[in-house]
Amino acid sequence: MSSTNSVPIDTSRPFQLDRTGLRGRSVRLGPALDEILERHDYPEPVAKALGELVMLAAALAGELKFNGSFSLQVRGEGPVTMMVADCTNAGILRGYAAFGEAVPPQATTIGELCGKGILAVTLDQSAVGGETQQGIVELEGATLTDCMLTYFQRSQQIRTGMRFAVSREGGSWSGGGIVVQALPEIGGKAVLRNDDEDDWRRAMVLLGTVTPEELLGPEPDVDTVLHRLFHEEEVRVYPTLALAHGCRCSAERFAAILRGFSPEEVEEMRQPDRSISATCQFCSRTYRFRAEEVDAIETGVRH
Template sequence: MSSAEHVPIDSSRPFQLDRTGLRGRFVRLGPAIDEILERHAYPDPIARSLGELVLLASALAGELKFDGSFSLQVRGKGPVTLMVADCTNQGAIRGYASFEQGADFPSEEIGDLCGDGLLAVTLDQSAVGGETQQGIVELEGASLTDCMLTYFQRSQQVRTGMRFALKRDIDGSWQGGGIVVQALPDEGGNAPIDITDEDGWRRAMVLLGTVTDDELIGPALDVDTVLHRLFHEEIVRVYPPLQLAHGCRCSAERFAAVIRGFSAEEVSDMQQQDGSITATCQFCNRTYRFEADSIGSIRHQTRH
């Protein structure tokens, strides 16, 4: 592997192992994931699980071949009732968690945080007139990574290996990183390795298992150096990185469209004493205010 390109933090680096044709992404997040986790000041157990979900979404979205978004949503019956993370093919990432205030968290295992629940995987192309595809799997395993591996095994039948790590640096800021390796077909639909060639897959998984948390997160070693250390015998080919950044897609127009979808009675119930309506985005915590004299015109605007 030869590349003089600097891969910045908050990016996803696609790569291929030429010896087997296996493909993957190496994602590293710094300021972007710290902004997501610190915006709501989550307790550490929730921050770690939500951070893992954001890392998963950021890495897996690298396979998007269309204009749209890749989202992961966890719904449970435990102290944490909802976690959402998504990433667009332009690299805008965001995440949010809803939880019971004051709840105790016996451990950071996903079963203790969410109880019985489901993980939904969604590919959304609706913004450009395309379809929305969704798969759902039960929460099984100690971590969200375990749950995603179950999803790929059962729902997609795609061989997948993953390693992720998340921690605070000496200043208390969150940092994360991870590698995903998959046996994905190429653009012509050809399988990367013969399904009877277990050695190639097993070899890649053994190598992936040797990566340390410090190598995943950095920043002492850059992404390409880590890839070369891990997979140099597999002949690593790297591709241009996707720059990632915290980016919420909320807007006054989006909330106005939501208001238009309610009945007059429902709108009346939402109005405050002065007739205004306020709406707060769960992802970025930004609040939008609609004054009383504008609500009538919003509701009568033509729906597109």
Template sequence: MSATVLHGEDLVLPFLLERASVRGRLVRLFRTADYVLSAHRYPEAVSRHLAELLVLGASFVGALKFEGVFSLQVRGNGPVRLMVVDVTNDGVMRGYASFDRARVEKLAKANAATLFGGGVLVLTVDQRAVGGDLQQGIVRLDGESLSEALLTYFRQSEQIPTAVRTASGRAPLGGRWRAAGILLQAMPGEGARDPAERGEHWRRVVMLLDTVTEEELLDERLAPHDLLFRLFHEEGVRVFDPWRIEPGCSCSEERARDMLLQFPVEEIAGMRRDDGSIEVTCQFCSRSYVFDREAVERILGERRRREEVRG
């Protein structure tokens, strides 16, 4: 093995199982999961599914080369209407969920099917800020977990055999949220020429992946290298340079102001509080931006000028 990884780092760690010619990515999101989930008072079921989506987003983006933002969204018609994870090419990640709290809390069984109802999983790579394109893939949300939906995407769209295990939960001491996972993929054109032999290799490494426990995935004392060696030591594990993940949000006062300017004058005026100010709260990180009476008047003036120009 190679590559230096510090304990407790948030990362995507690519690796290769040389005997089986299977590629994989180990994901650990300790600071990021706690940052995203602690920003809101989500019900437990919503938090766990958003934690899973964070891991799936990181495991997917670890195989991409892009400049911009990768987004993994779940759009449903159930108690959870929207769940989204964004990660930039610099590894800055955020997440958010929109839901009906009363309906979520009434659920007897909170899995992906009951939380989202009929919905879709949307994968987007947005490189328009650097002159690139917007690429998007959509797959129907099937199964009882978000992981099953991602596996369906790889099976239908990429036709790549894929297996994944994820885990999330609060730390026994301190209650911080943690999330982690391992994804395996049998890449086309790699490995044994005999299809039967490739199939045997694939089944063997998937069986090994199935032995990993949630405790192992979430154990901050267990180094990623040691976990991979524990699971796949007979496969010949080659570890590559990690891709660091850090929590963060792209919101700013300027962006909040630009967002207000997208609304008609009447709607902006209707947002004012008794003192004439407007408060804008970021859905992702819960940070608030307050525009006082004078700032709101300037925003209204600019919006009126824009409407006059448009006629």
């Protein structure tokens, strides 16, 4: 594989190790991640953890063939009560975290931030008439990457290796990561040829040598890093998927949510002028429904 030093930031680069059949993705995020994290006044440990969750969502969604959204949601009993990151099949990313006032400023582990909790993995294709699939694993390990590895080991039984880095240099957030997996081929046959454990161990040793600086870039280029790591494994890269920040909120979506409440609950939400305002947790945009619009929604609720 030759490197052209031209892979842009905010992309996912699929690759395959031809010698063993292992597959993976290399992801780098810059402006997209910075926009997600800078929309809210997150303490740095919260922003860094949410950045890791966004990186995981972007990297793992890239392997799936779906029409909808792939989401990761953390729910905990600690200072950070919830984190959500999702990625659509078109590469549109968003993320959000909810936290209390007592976030430890020096927190470095997911346990310190979230305490006891769970990580939910959801593939939602309901908008196009498809199924919604979900898996759940307890928060175990120092990082969200550790928790995700536990999910693949216990729930999916897919051998997976991951390295991620998230940093705020020069006032802007960026992230990078590489995922390598032994994924089944069509028909369920294991990818690793001859079930050679040495191949898997060698790939993990090589992955373990990647540095945060290489993951984050912008130099060296993604393809240069992959070639440095896996040239003896005959790495082959595929076209990149562009990634971008975006939100799917709309007045219609919030109106649909209001219709899910009872008339009494709708009345409790009204402001003194009988209007209702709703703010999107992801992008902070506020939607205001005038009194007559709320009346129309209530009429729909009653019927």
